[in-house]
Amino acid sequence: MNGELVQILDGNTFVVSDSRGDIEASLTDPTGLFSFDSRFLSTWILTVDGQRLNPLSVDDLQYFESRFFLVPGTGTVYVDAKLSVIRRRAVGDGFHEELTILNHDEKPVDLKVRIDAASDFADLFEVKDALEKKGRYYARVDKGRRLLLGYEREAFGRQTAISATAPAKLDKKGLTFAVHIEPHGSWTTDLDVVTAAGAGGTYVRPKYERGERRAQPNMERSLERWLKDAPRLESDSDPLKVTYRRSLVDLAALRFTPPVSGGHSLPAAGLPWFMTMFGRDSIFTSLQALPFTPELAATTLHALGDWQGSRIDDFRDEDPGRILHELRYGEMTAFEERPHSPYYGAADATPLYVVLLDEYERWTGDRRLVRELEREARAALAWIDDYADLMGNGYIWYQRRNEETGLENQCWKDSWDSISYRDGRIPGFPRATCELQGYAYDAKMRAARLARDIWKDPAFADEVERQAADLKRRFNRDFWVEDGEYFALALDTEGKQVDSLTSNNGHLLWSGIVDKAKAKKVAAHLMGPRLFSGWGVRTLAEGEGRYNPIGYHVGTVWPFDCSFIAWGLRRYGFKEEAAQIAAGILDAAEFFAGRLPEAFGGYERGVTKYPVQYPTACSPQAWSTGAPLLLLRTMLGLEPVGDHLIVDPELPPSIGLLALLDIPGRWGRVDAFARGSGALERLRSSQT
Amino acid sequence: MSATTEFFQELGARGHEPLLKKATGTIRFELTNGRRKARWLVKVKKGDVTVSHANVRADCVVRTDEGLFDQIVTGEVNAMAAALRGAIAVEGKPDLLVLFQRLFPGPPGSSRQS
Numbered sequence: 043m044n045g046e047l048v049q050i051l052d053g054n055t056f057v058v059s060d061s062r063g064d065i066e067a068s069l070t071d072p073t074g075l076f077s078f079d080s081r082f083l084s085t086w087i088l089t090v091d092g093q094r095l096n097p098l099s100v101d102d103l104q105y106f107e108s109r110f111f112l113v114p115g116t117g118t119v120y121v122d123a124k125l126s127v128i129r130r131r132a133v134g135d136g137f138h139e140e141l142t143i144l145n146h147d148e149k150p151v152d153l154k155v156r157i158d159a160a161s162d163f164a165d166l167f168e169v170k171d172a173l174e175k176k177g178r179y180y181a182r183v184d185k186g187r188r189l190l191l192g193y194e195r196e197a198f199g200r201q202t203a204i205s206a207t208a209p210a211k212l213d214k215k216g217l218t219f220a221v222h223i224e225p226h227g228s229w230t231t232d233l234d235v236v237t238a239a240g241a242g243g244t245y246v247r248p249k250y251e252r253g254e255r256r257a258q259p260n261m262e263r264s265l266e267r268w269l270k271d272a273p274r275l276e277s278d279s280d281p282l283k284v285t286y287r288r289s290l291v292d293l294a295a296l297r298f299t300p301p302v303s304g305g306h307s308l309p310a311a312g313l314p315w316f317m318t319m320f321g322r323d324s325i326f327t328s329l330q331a332l333p334f335t336p337e338l339a340a341t342t343l344h345a346l347g348d349w350q351g352s353r354i355d356d357f358r359d360e361d362p363g364r365i366l367h368e369l370r371y372g373e374m375t376a377f378e379e380r381p382h383s384p385y386y387g388a389a390d391a392t393p394l395y396v397v398l399l400d401e402y403e404r405w406t407g408d409r410r411l412v413r414e415l416e417r418e419a420r421a422a423l424a425w426i427d428d429y430a431d432l433m434g435n436g437y438i439w440y441q442r443r444n445e446e447t448g449l450e451n452q453c454w455k456d457s458w459d460s461i462s463y464r465d466g467r468i469p470g471f472p473r474a475t476c477e478l479q480g481y482a483y484d485a486k487m488r489a490a491r492l493a494r495d496i497w498k499d500p501a502f503a504d505e506v507e508r509q510a511a512d513l514k515r516r517f518n519r520d521f522w523v524e525d526g527e528y529f530a531l532a533l534d535t536e537g538k539q540v541d542s543l544t545s546n547n548g549h550l551l552w553s554g555i556v557d558k559a560k561a562k563k564v565a566a567h568l569m570g571p572r573l574f575s576g577w578g579v580r581t582l583a584e585g586e587g588r589y590n591p592i593g594y595h596v597g598t599v600w601p602f603d604c605s606f607i608a609w610g611l612r613r614y615g616f617k618e619e620a621a622q623i624a625a626g627i628l629d630a631a632e633f634f635a636g637r638l639p640e641a642f643g644g645y646e647r648g649v650t651k652y653p654v655q656y657p658t659a660c661s662p663q664a665w666s667t668g669a670p671l672l673l674l675r676t677m678l679g680l681e682p683v684g685d686h687l688i689v690d691p692e693l694p695p696s697i698g699l700l701a702l703l704d705i706p707g708r709w710g711r712v713d714a715f716a717r718g719s720g721a722l723e724r725l726r727s728s729q730t
Numbered sequence: 731m732s733a734t735t736e737f738f739q740e741l742g743a744r745g746h747e748p749l750l751k752k753a754t755g756t757i758r759f760e761l762t763n764g765r766r767k768a769r770w771l772v773k774v775k776k777g778d779v780t781v782s783h784a785n786v787r788a789d790c791v792v793r794t795d796e797g798l799f800d801q802i803v804t805g806e807v808n809a810m811a812a813a814l815r816g817a818i819a820v821e822g823k824p825d826l827l828v829l830f831q832r833l834f835p836g837p838p839g840s841s842r843q844s
Contacts, residue, residue, distance in 0.1 A: 198815040353805070353840075354836045371814060377815055417749075
């Protein structure tokens, strides 16, 4: 119909409409006004004299605001172009819409302007799965001033309040305005749509009723400061500058302030459907953004620490010490039809939590937080040994205990067919994927440093270091595929290798678990024709049984994955290889105006010439947004050592000059400069 | 003695709870049983806990049915899901309740795999 959907958001409140600004949702259609995982409006249709409007253009320059320019009439011939209609919409606690109609005629006009409004109060999960509602709906006009749409199930309540500033006739299905406009005159009304979540009868007070004349989303307030606080980038590569700015703005939009964080923000997983706390995504994105916005990591560590598992709960796949996978607030979670209150089914988030804590301190010098979270960090380490080792052989294994609504694959490659042998067979459960062992190794090594330097517990430091060394020794023996000279994707329950060649090898370099003697072979595979597409590293190597260049985790290239692989290559001294990956991913970003998709096809770069985007509903995705940031770090070779920031750059040929100014950290603010071989060549060619 | 009374008395007797090391503040639980209302005030300072019936201002007030709270302290009902569906009303700082709910046991019959 009207082409692309338009999204605006503020935290986890967002509006998805068509290009006219209308919402016309069915249970399975993803348009509407959403907040805290519930839909608060499923119908919001504007008509003038009974007619729908036609879009001329949409301005959605800001995340929280869009403007729709419309004219009456249907089809391609405009019946009456003597009227213009402008809807300016900003999202906050609900949304605020300024509706303006301009009369371009020499004669006055009388119009019937109507807004139809309704809500199905669907849970976000229902929008995906189309399920029946169990509660009671109501609609009533409150004192002639507000239209109240509501839904109640036991003490669970959701309500939408709609009001207008211009005189309107309200009924249970919407608002009608009798509008008279003089020649060349205009008419305007403000519309407020306010969401309220009832818990025991108390309703959240809407932001728009606090006397603010104009809806002002939190994002608008803070975006400018956010951009000002981030390091400045200078380069001879204009696309890189575009990508950097895009990443910062998108990261700002992805900030999510969970109710327990004292007003601080952490990165949510993706827009708009994953605007909530995810252990894995929030941690990876915080790691990528550390040199730029370290405060995201602090909030992530706090919030995930608060929610750390403390008991055995099969429904939620919860164990003591385990870091959560996903937290949701909707009806199905509330009534335990889904386990997300929170759900703990991730095997990587817990060791990665310790990794982030250490990396955060190395950048910021914030020893206080490390002391404050000592108990949580130790509980996370204990989880690795006491709860994750399902086979009792010293590795992290995963198998869901919630067989109905839990997750089968509890690693980042979480689709059903992501873990396979070379011949395409899929192993049983539990599974021990390789990168989990790398994260465990890294967590223990980093915990040793924290224990020695900050917790003042050298005995514990010695103990975890000993465990890490033992893990590394066993891992390099048990996971090494002799005839391929790379690390197996996983071990199965019989201890046999799930032997396909995958991008996970790069995460192993990042973790440091790889024996030095094996690193060269691993790097050669990552950069070899079976894994490297020219843009980036394929999730699964060409030639493997399940390889498919557009298979979600079995052949596509993930920018986030590649950014950690580049970090891993740097860790083992493969600077040029890391730069080559950075170049590929940053070149790809150019095709998406600086906004990298979650994944793109694994096709050979020379064949398609452009990266083929994997179709996905969620954009931007937090860890794709963070990928260029981490790649900047790896190209500049930024590494905190003591109270200093070491800069050891290696640029790809496509970038001649790169400077990152005012990098925040324990050193205050410092600048990093890099000059590539490309700069000299360009200089020479400009002189001739 | 109800499960709730037992839970609070045991907590008070322990005096220190490592799971609450990150928490400092006061939570008042107001538990309704018909016309009777039981109040429990839990004061936490970096894991040191005192329990009383004092009726003073608290950083976080939790209101629910005593019957439901009995089920929470025995692990039959999950506190956060109950809060999401409005069966528990929370006023003030929700972070204190997020930390405090660590003390509630898991559902009876959950597997042991440690």
